[in-house]
Amino acid sequence: GAVVSQHPSRVICKSGTSVKIECRSLDFQATTMFWYRQFPKQSLMLMATSNEGSKATYEQGVEKDKFLINHASLTLSTLTVTSAHPEDSSFYICSVDGRLNTEAFFGQGTRLTVV
Amino acid sequence: AQSVTQLDSHVSVSEGTPVLLRCNYSSSYSPSLFWYVQHPNKGLQLLLKYTSAATLVKGINGFEAEFKKSETSFHLTKPSAHMSDAAEYFCVVSGGLSGGYNKLIFGAGTRLAVHP
Numbered sequence: 023g024a025v026v027s028q029h030p031s032r033v034i035c036k037s038g039t040s041v042k043i044e045c046r047s048l049d050f051q052a053t054t055m056f057w058y059r060q061f062p063k064q065s066l067m068l069m070a071t072s073n074e075g076s077k078a079t080y081e082q083g084v085e086k087d088k089f090l091i092n093h094a095s096l097t098l099s100t101l102t103v104t105s106a107h108p109e110d111s112s113f114y115i116c117s118v119d120g121r122l123n124t125e126a127f128f129g130q131g132t133r134l135t136v137v
Numbered sequence: 138a139q140s141v142t143q144l145d146s147h148v149s150v151s152e153g154t155p156v157l158l159r160c161n162y163s164s165s166y167s168p169s170l171f172w173y174v175q176h177p178n179k180g181l182q183l184l185l186k187y188t189s190a191a192t193l194v195k196g197i198n199g200f201e202a203e204f205k206k207s208e209t210s211f212h213l214t215k216p217s218a219h220m221s222d223a224a225e226y227f228c229v230v231s232g233g234l235s236g237g238y239n240k241l242i243f244g245a246g247t248r249l250a251v252h253p
Contacts, residue, residue: 026180028180031178064245064246065227065243066227066243067243068240068241113178115180117181124186124188125171125186126183126241128173128180130179131178131179131180133178
């Protein structure tokens with residue numbers, strides 16, 4: 023199966039700054055990647071679908087100008103949290119290859135803390 | 138629309154005793170169903186998946202799940218719990234296609250605690 027590497031695993035930033043999270047598919051060309059957010063003791067919520075070479079598709083209620091997604095190559099998608107606020111503190115996870123009837127492969131996740 | 142309900146937010150068992158994590162789903166068509174496990178501050182690992190083949194699905198680490206269409210259930214079981222099984226477990230249903238890819242819908246999760 024696909025190996026997905028997510029970086030960084032943890033980041034602490036000051037309120038108002040921007041943070042970039044990388045998701046790499048190490049052995050699979052992923053035209054589509056998914057970004058999820060997980061609040062403490064809650065489930066994963068899909069934020070957006072990242073499409074290689076085109077604009078991301080955002081789920082309802084997710085601000086596209088705040089959560090910038092770039093999928094410039096078949097192996098890399100980035101999520102940038104712009105002007106971060108404490109309420110953006112969460113666990114962010116990416117996944118690749120959710121083709122119908124096959125499993126999705128997840129990155130290790132990024133714990134973002136905004137202070 | 139597809140949805141999934143995990144009936145227990147917390148389950149606590151003793152080491153060596155059986156594990157049962159309950160999941161019910163709602164789907165307007167024949168679904169694909171998955172169980173994932175998440176250890177603290179880690180990504181998700183697939184335990185097993187049902188994709189309209191055998192209704193009893195065997196996964197890794199001794200886990201298995203049975204798809205019961207009449208009950209719209211996909212409960213996860215293990216005969217004997219191990220301390221290392223303590224984690225968060227998610228039941229997941231395919232939510233239809235998103236640009237040709239499977240859109241996953243997660244249950245709220247069940248935290249499994251295993252006591253010596």
